Amino acid sequence: MLGLPTKPAPPEWVTSETRKIRGLDLLGLRIPVERIGQTLLEAVTTISPTIRYLSLRAWICRRYALARFPHSWKSFREFSARIEAAAALGNLLVDRNTSGLVGFEEGQVKIDAGTGRIKLEPLVKQLAVSAYSGPSDALKLSFSDEHLEVPGLTAERGLALAEAVEGLVKNTAFATKTASDPNVALFNREELREFGEAFPIGRPDGAERQILISCLFSEKPA
Secondary structure, eight states: OTTSOSSOOOOOOOOOOOOOOTTOOTTOTTHHHHHHHHHTTTTGGGOOSOTHHHHHHHHHHHHHHHTTOOSOHHHHHHHHHHHHHHHHHHHHHHOTTOOSOTTHHHHHHHHHTOOSEEEOOOSSSSOHHHHTHHHHHHTTSEEOOTTOSSOEEOTTTHHHHHHHHHHHHTTSHHHHHHHHOTTOOEEEHHHHHHHHHHSOTTOOOHHHHHHHHHHHTOSSOO
């Protein structure tokens, strides 16, 4: 033991004579993994840990339709940005260290600004309604194509999920105010905190939770 080095020298630079070739799988070792991913786990493997953004996206689509806003991506994005900001800020006001939030850093900056009321505006360049469009469509919660500027909800899954979220948040001041005036953008901290308490981003609840589970592990896969 006394002969063992206590301060080993730093490792030497290691070089390899092999030539790297990207994109080739000569032995086919990736085929089984890709086959599983493309069939049994489609969409599941592309969902981030914050699966509840699928629920929020469905609720945004439903609220947008009920507001009878124009069939315009620009208008839909502006509306979505306000809802997403409310969810992020509300969760941060409940717990400043909430993980998995889209707009986490910018949300903290807004909260630290110390103003009485907070204006809801985009916290990130790529909104969750865009980032989660692939998984949402793949799980048959929504549908979209090049002709649809605003995503639609499927009656069997997407609409049911949106209604489940509505049941959780409908009594909050935020949900009530946005229902009567979908363009409202100024809210006080207590209103946002109440919304965050009703919709904690990491804990799907009730019927919403059951719908998400049934989408991920469907008894009758599409």
